[in-house]
Amino acid sequence: MNGTGRGRPLAVTNRADERPPTDGPVVHASELTKVYGEQRAVDGLDLDITRGSIVGLVGPSGSGKTTTVRMMTGAQRPTSGKVTVFGQPPAEFGPRERARLGYMPQLNALYPNLSIAENLKFVASIYGVALRHRRSRLRDALSFVDLTEHRRKLLRDSSGGMQRRVALAATLLHEPDLLFLDEPTAGIDPVLRRKFWERFAELKRSGRTLCVTTQYVGEAAYCDVVAVLAEGQLVAADTPDGLRRTAFGGELVDVVVTDPVDPGALQRLRRREPVLDVEQLEVDAHTLRLLVTAAEAGMTAARQWADSEGLAVEAVRQHVPSFDDVFVAVLERWRTDG
Amino acid sequence: MGDAIRTVIRSSSFVRKELVEIVRQPRLVLTLVLGPFLILLAFGAGLRDEDPPVRTVIVTGSDPQVVEVAERYRETQRRRLDIDEITSDRQRALERLRAGELDVVVSFPDDATETIRSGEQAVVTLFHNFVDPIEIKAIELSAEQAANRINEEVSRGLVVRGQRVAGDVTDRLASTRRSLTALEAALGAGDPEAAELELTRLQRDVGALALGLGATDAVVENITGDGDGGDGRPGAQAAVLGTVAGLTARVDALSRGEVTAAPAAALAAIESDLNALAAGLEEFGGLPPEVIVSPFQGEARRITEGRANLSAFYAPAALVLLVQHMIVTFISLSLVREEELGTTELFRVAPLRGGELLVGKSLAYLLLGGLVTALLTALLIIGLGVPMRGSWVVLGLSTVGVLLAAIALGFVIALVARTDSQAVQYAMLVLLASIFFSGFILGLDRFVAPLDRLAYLLPTTYGIALFRGTMLRGEPGAPVIVAGLIVLIALLGGASWVLLRRRLGSQ
Structure with a gap:
C-alpha cells in the first residue's frame, strides 16, 4: 500500500480543484447529545470540520467516537443539539446527499462468502455507480489499497488487514466528498496502520475531507485537528502541536549538562524568558526539562544560561512528548479542571 | 443517470449478491435441494396406504358356535388385524395387552348363544391400550364394522x-x-x-x-x-x-x-x-x-377422475411446507446476519431505500424458491408418481404467490428478531404453526373459531390448498383462496416495508 508500490500511488480522482471552497465548515456540530436510556453517550459536543482536512476523533473505548460519527452520517439522530453536514441535518439527507458521504463502519460490513471484487461491486451498486464507471472505479480502488492481485480471493479467506483494506476501498468507490472512517486501523499491525494514514493523506490532498476515529492515540499526529473525547464529552480539539501545548501548558526543551547544577543556577534559569518551569528528571540528574512558551526561544535561552553559569552542555533539544503522554496529560488536566 | 436507473442498479445488486452467496456454499445448496427431496422421498416411500396391522388375540368361551363365529371374524379382519391366536384365556390375553405385546384383544362373551336365544344382543368387546385419539376412533369404527360383519355372516x-x-x-x-x-x-x-x-x-x-x-x-x-x-x-x-x-x-x-x-x-x-x-x-x-x-352396499366415488394415494396426497403439502420453511429461514437469516456484519449500518448511510432492498432480496429469493420448487415438483412427479392433473401455469402462479408470502413473512421475522438464533427460533415456530394449522395434517374445518383464523395467516395454508387442488384435483379450488393469498402478501409485504424503513432509517 505504499506510494511507490506496484499499484498507482493515488488512483482516486483529485477533487482539490474541482469544487470551490465552501464557506463555513463541512460538518458543524453544536451541543450534540445522544442519550441511550440513562447513559449519555455523547454529551453536548461542539465540533467543526473544515473542508480538505483530516480530523481525528481520539478517545478510549466508550468515549462516544462511534456515536458521534453515526450522528454525523445520519445513521442516528441526536437526542438534542444539532449537527449539519453540507449545511443540512444528515438524518434528513436524500439519496443525492448520501452519495457524497463515504462511510467505513467499525465492523467490516462486507460479505465473507463473496470475493473481494464482488464485495466492492456490491457496494458500488448500492451507491448507484453506473455500470460504465464501475469497472474503472473498481480497478482504481483495488490499486489504491494494493489488492488488485487478490481481487478474486474470498473475503473469508483474507487476512484481517486485507479485509480492512477492502472496507476502505469500498468507501471510495463512489468518490465521496466527505469520508467518515470509524476505527479503520483497529486490529491491524503498525506497518499497515502507517500505510493507511499515508492513504488518508493522499485522499486529503485530492480534496477530500476525512473524519477518522481511532483508539491509537499516536495516530493523532497524522491529523490536522485532533478532537479528544472522554465519557461522551469533547475534552480538547486542536492541532497535534496545539494539543501538546494544551496538555503541558507549553513546549518542552531538554538540556543535558555534564556536571550537577546547583539550586541557585536552577532558580536563575526559571527566571529567564520564555522559561515557565524547570524540572530535574529523576532518572538522570544531569538532564533538565524546561517548560517554555516557544521551543526555539527556550533552547536559545538555555544555551545562554549555561554559558553564564559556566556549565558544560552536552545537548539542548526540543522534547516532543508522545501522544500517549499528551493524551494522558490532557485527560488528567480535564479531570482536574472538572 | 436517472433515479429510476439507480433504483434498478441498487435493487439488482441484491439479486446477484444473494444468489452468489448461496451458490458459494455448496453444502447449503445440497441441503437446500437434496435435503428437502430426501425428506419428501422418505416420506412418500415410507408412508403406507393401508392402516398398520394391529397385533390381536381373540378370546372366546368353549361354545363351539362362538368359536366358529370367531374364526369367521378372524377371516374377515385379516387385512386389518394381525391375529396371533384364538384363546379362551381372557386374563392372559389382557395381561399381554397391558405388557404391550398386543394392540387389541377381541373378547366374545362366554354365553353368547344363551344371550342371543334370550332375545338380547351379545356384545363383542374390543380391548385396547391406544392413547392416540385418531387410532382410538379407528379401532372403535373397526369394532363396529366387525360386529356388523359377524351379524352379516350369521345372517x-x-x-x-x-x-x-x-x-x-x-x-x-x-x-x-x-x-x-x-x-x-x-x-x-x-x-x-x-x-x-x-x-x-x-x-x-x-x-x-x-x-x-x-x-x-x-x-x-x-x-x-x-x-x-x-x-x-x-x-x-x-x-x-x-x-x-x-x-x-x-x-x-x-x-x-x-x-x-x-x-x-x-x-x-x-x-x-x-x-x-x-x-x-x-x-x-x-x-x-x-x-x-345386505341389500344395500356403501360405495364412495370421486366426481373427478383419478385417485391419489396417501403419499401423493401429502407430498404436495410437504413440498409447500419445506419450501416455505427454507425461504423464511434463509431470508430472515440473511437480514439478521447483515445486521450482525454491520452492513445494515452501511445501508443506513448509503443512498439505499427500503423498497429497493425489499424488491432486490425478494427477486433473489423468488428465483431461488422458484427453482427449488420446480426441481422438487419434478422429482415428486417423476420420483414419487404424484399426479399433475391441473395447469402448469396455475401451479407456477401459485408458486409465485406462496413464495412472495413466505418472503414477506421472512422479512417480518428478520425485522422482529435481533439475533440469528432468534430468527431460527421464530422460523421454527412458523413451521410448527404451519404443520398444525395449515391443513397439512388435519383439515381446516377441525378447528374452532377464532383459532381457525390462524391458518389464514400462514402462506402454507394457501399453498397446500392450491398445490393439492391443482395437482390432485386438476383445479386450484375456491377463488377465495387466491384472494386470501393476495391479501396476505399485501399485509405481510406492507408490514415488511414499514419495518424495513424503520430499520434503515435514522435510529
Whole structure:
C-alpha cells in the first residue's frame, strides 16, 4: 500500500480543484447529545470540520467516537443539539446527499462468502455507480489499497488487514466528498496502520475531507485537528502541536549538562524568558526539562544560561512528548479542571 | 443517470449478491435441494396406504358356535388385524395387552348363544391400550364394522338354509300343480267323486306347501328379527308368503263348496296363485344370500377422475411446507446476519431505500424458491408418481404467490428478531404453526373459531390448498383462496416495508 508500490500511488480522482471552497465548515456540530436510556453517550459536543482536512476523533473505548460519527452520517439522530453536514441535518439527507458521504463502519460490513471484487461491486451498486464507471472505479480502488492481485480471493479467506483494506476501498468507490472512517486501523499491525494514514493523506490532498476515529492515540499526529473525547464529552480539539501545548501548558526543551547544577543556577534559569518551569528528571540528574512558551526561544535561552553559569552542555533539544503522554496529560488536566 | 436507473442498479445488486452467496456454499445448496427431496422421498416411500396391522388375540368361551363365529371374524379382519391366536384365556390375553405385546384383544362373551336365544344382543368387546385419539376412533369404527360383519355372516348362513328349504318347497309346488290339473280334469269329466278326491289331494298339497314356506319364514325371521313377518322380510319372500295365504283361502273355500257358480274361474285363480308362488320362490332362491342379508352396499366415488394415494396426497403439502420453511429461514437469516456484519449500518448511510432492498432480496429469493420448487415438483412427479392433473401455469402462479408470502413473512421475522438464533427460533415456530394449522395434517374445518383464523395467516395454508387442488384435483379450488393469498402478501409485504424503513432509517 505504499506510494511507490506496484499499484498507482493515488488512483482516486483529485477533487482539490474541482469544487470551490465552501464557506463555513463541512460538518458543524453544536451541543450534540445522544442519550441511550440513562447513559449519555455523547454529551453536548461542539465540533467543526473544515473542508480538505483530516480530523481525528481520539478517545478510549466508550468515549462516544462511534456515536458521534453515526450522528454525523445520519445513521442516528441526536437526542438534542444539532449537527449539519453540507449545511443540512444528515438524518434528513436524500439519496443525492448520501452519495457524497463515504462511510467505513467499525465492523467490516462486507460479505465473507463473496470475493473481494464482488464485495466492492456490491457496494458500488448500492451507491448507484453506473455500470460504465464501475469497472474503472473498481480497478482504481483495488490499486489504491494494493489488492488488485487478490481481487478474486474470498473475503473469508483474507487476512484481517486485507479485509480492512477492502472496507476502505469500498468507501471510495463512489468518490465521496466527505469520508467518515470509524476505527479503520483497529486490529491491524503498525506497518499497515502507517500505510493507511499515508492513504488518508493522499485522499486529503485530492480534496477530500476525512473524519477518522481511532483508539491509537499516536495516530493523532497524522491529523490536522485532533478532537479528544472522554465519557461522551469533547475534552480538547486542536492541532497535534496545539494539543501538546494544551496538555503541558507549553513546549518542552531538554538540556543535558555534564556536571550537577546547583539550586541557585536552577532558580536563575526559571527566571529567564520564555522559561515557565524547570524540572530535574529523576532518572538522570544531569538532564533538565524546561517548560517554555516557544521551543526555539527556550533552547536559545538555555544555551545562554549555561554559558553564564559556566556549565558544560552536552545537548539542548526540543522534547516532543508522545501522544500517549499528551493524551494522558490532557485527560488528567480535564479531570482536574472538572 | 436517472433515479429510476439507480433504483434498478441498487435493487439488482441484491439479486446477484444473494444468489452468489448461496451458490458459494455448496453444502447449503445440497441441503437446500437434496435435503428437502430426501425428506419428501422418505416420506412418500415410507408412508403406507393401508392402516398398520394391529397385533390381536381373540378370546372366546368353549361354545363351539362362538368359536366358529370367531374364526369367521378372524377371516374377515385379516387385512386389518394381525391375529396371533384364538384363546379362551381372557386374563392372559389382557395381561399381554397391558405388557404391550398386543394392540387389541377381541373378547366374545362366554354365553353368547344363551344371550342371543334370550332375545338380547351379545356384545363383542374390543380391548385396547391406544392413547392416540385418531387410532382410538379407528379401532372403535373397526369394532363396529366387525360386529356388523359377524351379524352379516350369521345372517348369510341362515339365508342359505332358508333357500335350501325353499328348494324343497318348489318340489312340493310341482305336486300341487299336478293335483290341480287332476282336479280340473275330474271337474271337466263331470266326475264328482274323483273331483272330491283330487280336491282333498290339492288341499293336502297346499297345506304342505304352506308348512314348508312357514319354515322359510322362520328362517327369514331369524335374519330380520321381525316376528310378525312384516316389513322386515326380503321382498321376494314376503310376496311368496302372501300368495300362499291367498291360495290356502281359495282351496279351503272350494273344499267347503262355497264356490259353486264358477268353479273354473276359482281353479284359474288357484293356478294363477301357484304361478305367482313359483315365480316368487324362483326369485327368492335365485337371489344371492349376500344381497338378501345386505341389500344395500356403501360405495364412495370421486366426481373427478383419478385417485391419489396417501403419499401423493401429502407430498404436495410437504413440498409447500419445506419450501416455505427454507425461504423464511434463509431470508430472515440473511437480514439478521447483515445486521450482525454491520452492513445494515452501511445501508443506513448509503443512498439505499427500503423498497429497493425489499424488491432486490425478494427477486433473489423468488428465483431461488422458484427453482427449488420446480426441481422438487419434478422429482415428486417423476420420483414419487404424484399426479399433475391441473395447469402448469396455475401451479407456477401459485408458486409465485406462496413464495412472495413466505418472503414477506421472512422479512417480518428478520425485522422482529435481533439475533440469528432468534430468527431460527421464530422460523421454527412458523413451521410448527404451519404443520398444525395449515391443513397439512388435519383439515381446516377441525378447528374452532377464532383459532381457525390462524391458518389464514400462514402462506402454507394457501399453498397446500392450491398445490393439492391443482395437482390432485386438476383445479386450484375456491377463488377465495387466491384472494386470501393476495391479501396476505399485501399485509405481510406492507408490514415488511414499514419495518424495513424503520430499520434503515435514522435510529
